[in-house]
Amino acid sequence: MSWGFERGRIYNRRADIHGRFNGQQRGGIVTPADHAVVIIFTGEEGEAHGYTDQWRDDGVFEYFGEGQIGDMVMQKGNRAIADHAVHGKSILLFKIRPTGVEYGGEMICEGYQTRRAPDRSGNMRDAFVFELRPFDNVTAIVDDTLPVIASLEGLRIRAFAAANATPSKIASTATVFERSRDIRDYVVARGNGRCEGCSNAAPFLRSNGVPYLEPHHIRRLSDGGPDDPRFVIALCPNCHRRVHSGADGSSYNGLLLRKMTAIEVG
Ligand SMILES: [Zn+2]
Ligand SMILES: [Zn+2]
Structure with a gap:
């Protein structure tokens, strides 16, 4: 965007x-x-x-x-x-x-x-x-990598660490790609196969068997790149397009923001 x-x-x-x-x-x-x-x-x-x-x-x-x-x-x-x-x-x-x-x-x-x-x-x-x-390069690269299967708690810890990592003076191996991927992997795993917007099952599986959901950044008009996992929601493609292209996109986004306060407490 x-x-x-x-x-x-x-x-x-x-x-x-x-x-x-x-x-x-x-x-x-x-x-x-x-x-x-x-x-x-x-x-x-x-x-x-x-x-x-x-x-x-x-x-x-x-x-x-x-x-x-x-x-x-x-x-x-x-x-x-x-x-x-x-x-x-x-x-x-x-x-x-x-x-x-x-x-x-x-x-x-x-x-x-x-x-x-x-x-x-x-x-x-x-x-x-x-x-x-x-930004486009980051989104493309992150989207092409398949999630690594791990425990939800492990993914959660990594995602919050990635969100809180402030850019450092020293070139770090934790690049923006890895941070974006950590947040995406956790959010999709948190969805547990269901869209966090409409609660419907993910429409299909990825080639590695992980349900297909898309991370959406509620606070931004654009997706990709790191953000706080409390503001990134796992959506089915329908809900995702609704937020970005629907007539009621911004009010739907507001609804998602309210849902997130229940999904990610604290
Ligand atoms: Zn949905
Ligand atoms: Zn989005």
């Missing part, structure tokens, strides 16, 4: 972004108060300051945090990027173009490094470099 933005299309920052979400009109990281999004901008401005956001060969986009003078601090926009998954927020990337801002897609933060880089005055300081990966 792209929040209605089309990848590659040019938008007007003031009208299309602030007109819709409010949020800080200046700066590279926008954290609207009333919407579950973190909007980030990348462009030529960074180069003038001596650093550049860039794509790495492994598919990660390196994004410099905010803070123009002195060491960067893990607060405000930087904190919003690092913790977006924990708070159920989508990161939307826009590239600054001469004619406006181009939508580059939804991203997931895998972690961050601290790197020495010049600040606006040319003095070396500690800068945060966030490691972002396109």
Whole structure:
């Protein structure tokens, strides 16, 4: 889900972004108060300051945090990027173009490094470099892996650990893929072969014998990536399409949220 933005299309920052979400009109990281999004901008401005956001060969986009003078601090926009998954927020990337801002897609933060880089005055300081990966890639990879059969309690412990893992400074083996998979495996196992929305049996089995259910992130418009298992529900394909495409999708989502408080207590 792209929040209605089309990848590659040019938008007007003031009208299309602030007109819709409010949020800080200046700066590279926008954290609207009333919407579950973190909007980030990348462009030529960074180069003038001596650093550049860039794509790495492994598919990660390196994004410099905010803070123009002195060491960067893990607060405000930087904190919003690092913790977006924990708070159920989508990161939307826009590239600054001469004619406006181009939508580059939804991203997931895998972690961050601290790197020495010049600040606006040319003095070396500690800068945060966030490691972002396109959301679609995460969803595709997670969807292709089959759940490992284990005890529900074991899966639950792993899922909550994955949800609470905040991106670390050191590259961690617990990548966003693994965290997403842990949460999906647990939620599907929790469903115990039945849709947690309509209570009907899963319509068919996967090739490994596990009932087919889809994880839906109740707090977000988009699925995939880590989130708190208390806000991820196992749905049959019918219920899932109803939430995303149905006329009553948002009220149905509200109903699911109420159901979840009974399913996942505490
Ligand atoms: Zn259902
Ligand atoms: Zn969904």
